[in-house]
Every structure is written in C-alpha cells, then in structure tokens.
Amino acid sequence: MSERLFVFDTTLRDGEQVPGCQLNTVEKIQVARQLEQLGVDVIEAGFPVSSPGDFNSVIEISKAVTWPTICALTRAVEKDIDVAADALSYARHKRIHTGIGTSDEHIQYKFNSNREEILERAVAAVKYAKRYVEDVEFYAEDAGRTDNEYLARVVEAVIKAGATVVNIPDTTGYCLPEEYGRKIKYLMEHVDHIDRAIISTHCHNDLGMATANTLSGVQNGARQVEVTVNGIGERAGNTALEEIAMILKCHRQMGIETNINTRRISATSRMVSSLMNMPVQANKAIVGRNAFAHSSGIHQDGVLKNVSTYEIMDPKDVGVDDTSIVLTARSGRAALKHRLSVLGIDYDDPGKLDKVYERFLRLADKKKEVTDDDVLMLAGADRKDSHAIKLDFLQVTTGMGVRSVASIGIDISGQKFEEASTGNGPVDAAIKALKKIILKQMTLREFTIQAINKGSDDVGKVHMQVEHDGHLYYGFGANTDIVTASVDAYIDCINKFKTAG
Template identity: 85%
Template sequence: MSDRLFIFDTTLRDGEQVPGCQLNTVEKIQVAKQLEQLGVDVIEAGFPISSPGDFNSVVETSKAVTWPTICALTRAVEKDIDVAAQSLQYAKRKRIHTGIGTSDSHIKYKFNSTREQILETAVRAVAYAKKYVEDVEFYAEDAGRTENEYLSRVVEAVIKAGATVVNIPDTTGYCLPTEYGNKIKYLMEHVDGIEKAQISTHCHNDLGMATANTLQGVLNGARQVEVTINGIGERAGNTSLEEIAMILKCHKGIGIDTNINTTKIYPISRMVSSLMNMPVQPNKAIVGRNAFAHSSGIHQDGVLKNVQTYEIMNPKDVGLEDNAIVLTARSGRAALKYRLHVNGVDIEDESRLDKIYQAFLKLADKKKEVTDADILMLAGADTAETHAVSLDFLQVTTGKGVKSVASIGLDISGEKFEAASSGNGPVDAAIRALKCIIHRKMVLKEFTIQAISKGSDDVGKVHMQVEYDGNLYYGFGANTDIVTASVEAYIDCINKFRN
C-alpha cells in the first residue's frame, strides 16, 4: 500500500456552497493558483451544468493551473457528463467526478428507485464518463449511512466499469470515527479488484468529527482525502485541509506523506477567508488567531522556558512569521505589497496597488496599527467601485436620550440622491434613510457584526442577508465605523439583486 496520500481540494465546489460565499471566476482563479502552490493534487473546480458561471470557472481554472488534476462534478446523468467533459477541454490533467446516492434513504425518498436500479445507473454513468476521460471518480453519496454489503457491491461494479477513484462520503457527518474507519476497512477486504482504484474520503462536520473520520479512513486504507481550506463547506463544513496536513506532519510515525507545502497554509487560509467574506474562528485549529497564542500565566511561563512545553508545531511550519512587518501610516507601498503577498494576494497592477495604498493610508490615519485582516479587506474592497450603487456620505446623530437621525447620500449610476430619516438606533436610522432612496420591498433577515481583530479602533465586518422578490442576497461591509459598514453591507445586497 502506498504511503502517499493524495489531497483533493473542493474549496471551489463544496466549499463555495456556503450561503453568501460565492466567488467569481477571477477570484476562483486566484484561489486555484494558490492551491497549486500549496501542492494539492486535485482541484475540484465546480459543477459545470449547474450554471454558466460554474462552467466558465472550470474552463478558466483549467487554463490557469498546470500540474494539478482539474475535476468537474456531475450527477449520474449523461447531459451532466457531456457538459463536464466540455468544460475540461483545456485541462492538462482532467477528471470527471460522477455519482449517485446509495443509502436506502436516498434510494427510496430521493430517487424513488431500487438498489438494483441505482447500481445499474452508477455503472452506466462511469462507463459513459470513461468515453471522455481516463480518470473517472465515482461518489456513493451518503455512503456513511449505506449498508456495507450493498456499498461493496456498488464499489466493485463501478471499478469494473472503469472508475479510477471511488469516493466514500459521510455526506451527513453522521458516522463515528470507528464506524467510518471500519467501513473503509470492509471495502478494502471485501471488494474484488479494490487495488485497481483509490479509495477517497469525503467527510462533513455536522457532529464535529470530519477530521477524525477522515483520519480513520486513511488509517484503514483510503489514499485520497477530499478537503477544503479552513474546513468551509455545506452546513457545518468539510474536513479541513490544514488539519489533515499538519496531523500527518506532526505524527510522522503514521508513515503517510502528502505533497502539501505547509508553509503556504496560513496565506491561503487568510486569502480564502477574505475573498469569501467568511471569518476564521479565533480558536480554529492551525489557522485561528489564537492557535499559537498563550494567555494563561502557567502556559506563558512554560513557553518562555521551552516552546515545546505547550506548542506541538512551529508557527513557521504553517506560514506564520515570528518577525512580522507591522504596517502603520508611515509604511510604504513595498511593505504593503509584501504583506499582501505573505497573505496570498499578489498584485502586479501598479494602478490597483496605488488605489489600495491610498485606502490603506486613510485607514492607517484612523488606527495605530493596520493588521493583515485589514489589508485583505482593503484588497477586496476596490471591486466596489464598479457597483451601480455606492455610498457618497453618511452622517448620524445618536446618543442616550436622543432620537437617532441619519442623513445619507448615494451615487446611483452617476446620479446623486440624498435622504434623511430617524430610527431606533443609528443603524436603523441609516437603513431607513437608504430605503427612502431605494424604493424596494426589502426585508432584513440576518445581521451579524464581527471585529476583525482586537481593539476599539479596529475594522468591523458586517454580514447581512436581505430578502427581495422571494430571493435571498448576502452582503458584506467593513469599516472602522460600524454604522457605515452596516450601510455598505446593505448596499452590497442591493447591488447583487440589481445585477
């Protein structure tokens, strides 16, 4: 059995299914290039038949990267497979990932079918995909809740049909680690011809066991893991790439290696977090803000005497630097460009760098120190210039015993509008004023405020969910003034349903 574990990254497919975290094609290419530098073996670039945008993303990602295999997801439907093959036309290494649900629950309620019909559909889909590409991966959706004997029949049949990889997803995150590990072991022992294909894990984190289940799968014979950056993904997320990579790096006794350059982990983590407007929880393993922080006096004393008393990893191994360049109002463009590079954002366009630098200077005047999270926010904020609706000015009067009043100015496709309104607090007043200009029946469904880092002068992030015309739109705003950030998030929602 090989001691090499293949890393299949699905950040651009499963990871992007998080509400409000969709990326455009340019952003997907940025992430794909960083994934290539990170050393992932397979990039699942999208679900081509789902939308023209997804199709185009697979096409452009195929052109942008060189050595990783580019994978396109399909259902076990010939039209899906046709479209996937077309989207992969420029890929140097291409894979079609097709499959169908195999649990009794899926067979009965999702497909209104039988076990035999599902098996036939699976074999037919793999054989059809094989006409287009040599590398075909089959997924047995909800394998975690599929009875092992039937699952082994399906796996054996699709391998005979030509599948080179067979994915065993714990789609609902239900399995216990021992249960999932035993499932992989059962397949390794009972499937005739199992040596002709790689077995892959794909675990979800609904019960917080995605990484544990994935590791048990690997220990029992799986040699591909399907993971995402920061563990993002449907519902509670997927297995974190960084966790699996560092577990194997720290536990060398396991004897399994990956191709991952772990020093690239932190930069791509911050890049994905910034592009998807999805903050990393401070206590997140490996990449969280507090992952290498020590506040307990006992811990601090131990670390000062010998870092290994409380740290099992060197921060440099995941791309964190001990001697970071601190950005202030006196920092130049070179320092800004360097910090962006460290965080996975390379900007060659000098005019764009200059715009970000000017915004950086304005922010640095308000803050004593500009953080990496701040500059990532600035690097993504310049795209707002292309929006039809933008904020010209906002003035709010508020305080204890005083009714909040807001005056607002908007630029809508070059035309100026102004309005004022009172409200129950400064944010409510500002949004009411905005609605006086934008006469649409919009309902605020979700409103979340989060500080990027620590301190009263830090940039605050606001995430909003607005319902309009029966659809949900997600908006994001960031500013040292939280009321302004709230209005910008609301405007971001408006721009999305105006497009």
C-alpha cells in the first residue's frame, strides 16, 4: 500500500523572494488557483507582517481557493503571529508557519543568544500560534547545519507544545544527500512522540542538491515536501515541485504517492515563468523546452524504434501534447482561447480576450507560428495597460559604418512627448532619446536578451535592471523587434519608480 506525501508549495512566498519576480495580488490569485488545480496540499501564501501587500494577498488567496490549506509565515514573534492569524481569517483550512534559527551560526550571530533561550522561544511561539489555529507548523531555520542532538531536543519540545508539522530546512543548501537523510532518520529514531507530527523537508539549491536532499529526506521518513514551481526561490532556488512529483511517478516501487495532477505541470510552469518574468532554462528537467527533445542521431534512431530507449516519461504525463493546435494568423478567437485555457489562463471578460486576440493577430502576421511562450507573453501584455508611461512610437536608423539614430514618442498620462538621439548602436540611441524625456538620474545595471526559440522572426525577451535614487528596479519587455523590447523593459523599470515609493 502506498504512503501519502503532502506537497507544500511555497512559490508565492519563498519563490517570490527572487529579485524582480514580485507579483501583484491578482497575479498571485491566478497562480494559487492553478496550484489548486495542480493538486498541491498546502499553499504558503505569504509573510503577512512583512508588508500590507503580503497581508492582503493572504486574505484574497484564502477567499479564492477551496480545498488546499492556506499557510502564512511568521517569525517566533507574537505580533507576527497575530497578523498572520488576521490574514488567515477567510481560509477554510488554515496553518501558521512559525519558527526560529537553531544552528549555532544563527544562535550566535543572528540572535546573540544561547541554545536554551532559543528552545524556550520556539516552544512559546508554537503555544501562542496554537491559540489561533489547530494546524501549526514549526521551522527550525538552518536545521541543515544544526547539531542533530540539539535539533532533536527542539523538535521534541515543539511537538509537545502542539506543532502538527515540523519543518527541517537546509536553509543554506549545505547538506549532502546522505547527510540530510541521516538527519531525518536521527529525528525519527530519537524524538519521542514524533508520530504526532509530520516531518517536512525544505531544501535550497545552493550546491545543486535540493531535489536529491529532499528525496533523501522522504526516503528516511519525511512526509511533507516544501517545493516551488520551476525550483525558483532565494539565491539558487528551492526544490522543484515538478522534479519530486515525476521522480515518485517514475519510481512507483518507492511506494510513495502525491496528489499532484502531473498533466498540469507544464501549464503551471509556463504560467509562473510568464507572470514572474523568469525564463525556464532550456535543459531544465521536466519543464525545459528541450526536456523531450532529441538531437543526437543515435538518440533519434533509438526513439524512432521505441521511445522507451531514451524517454523515461511520456510527455503527455506532464502536459506536453505533441498534437496541440498550431496557432497562425488564420487561427480564430476560439483557438486562441483554447490554447490560453490549456496554459492555465481563462478570460471571463470577452473584452480582455479581444485585446489579446488583436495583439495575437499582429504578432501572427510577423511569424509563421505563434508558440505557447508567445501566447503567454501576449496575455501578460495587458498588465502594462495601466502604466502611466507608455511607448507611443519608436523609429531607429542604424547600419554598418553609420551612427545609430533613434526617434521616440512617449505617452505620459495622456501627454505626448517626442525626442531623438544618436548612440553607440540602436538600443543605446533609443534609451538616450528616452532619457531626454524622462529627466531622472538612472543607470542601467543589467541588460539580458533571451530569444524564446531559434527563428529570426521570434519574439525576444529583454530583462533590465535600472538603478534610481539608490534602489534597483527590474523591468521586462517582449517584442519581435529587440530594440522595442529593450525600450519597453526600460520603461517598465521607470514605471516602477513611482509605485515603489
């Protein structure tokens, strides 16, 4: 008989800590609903005390989803717990996730404290959270570097205080798989009444071992995994939800099952990538665009004879359908709406669908085929409709042996402005012309171009980082014209100058 593994998704909390990937409340609700359809058991919706935005997001996500448990993060601080409880007031199933650092590094340098005091604070936080909710999860931050004997004392104490789940994070991604597995096994064997709580993994990918460590934890008794879609998260990221789900599906002999509907993995991955403006690397396991591609002649020959020679998964099991509808300039609204739905985006408002369809036709006229990534880019374009500063027109003259010249038109809250400038290349000229209109001190710190596929008619994505008034702002643009995409990304940064204040 298979054992049940609970999937705790922290894409909207730990995943959203990636610089430049913050979502607004509407976008978070969209992701939360997709996670519910995917089948995750717990959605960590935010850290309510950290900002009014996070507080409001936890409230709205609690209203928007039905069966998953909604979790709110806190420190071992009474005010944090009070605010989290308020934010969870609408959740049908609610959990407070509280905790404190337990490694000597955290105890000494972060808290300037000692082990006994930290133990007391841990117990007090769990007892305080228990006043509000029955389901309390405790995290022992930096458990990966915490002495096992002391960690066992903390785990035993918080379970006695009422913790229903105990999270053993490898916060710095330091552990080796064998080492992390032994840590979980030690707790299973040395903590009295450990059967009263679920032991959870939360592994970071600093050394590229997050998935291996998580799997080792599961093999040694952990029955909850804390993961993110596409493995996004702080620094090098977290354990990827899709990797754990498919490892267990492929290795059924382990006798461990999740509630994940794996056929929704690809759509969820693309939605998160698009909304967070975080491209998925082409060779990413499970969800990368090359995950089921074969270029080697030997591999191609083997796959043609029998797909099992080089494929251990059916692409359809993760939602990759080779027979999908091909979108071109001759496709109608129904085909576009179907593809959007497959990708996890549903439009109840016909007016919004009409706007996306208009953009779709303009793009389809330029390309032979519109890809899923293109469709997601088009669907996300309406997020910029409310921006105060918009690009009206852009004309660039450039070539070999001549200096690039750019003319630009900008709409600022309904007022039209035009400027021109020369530069060291078309992008430089266009941005210099833009700066003549936007008279602010700003410096370009990062400029990344990514083509979605390989065609010369493809949409290019541009990610920018601009410094203004001592702060960094992240912008994104996408267009078949890379200069236009670059200016859009720069304007996206500028629009955030005001909203950040």
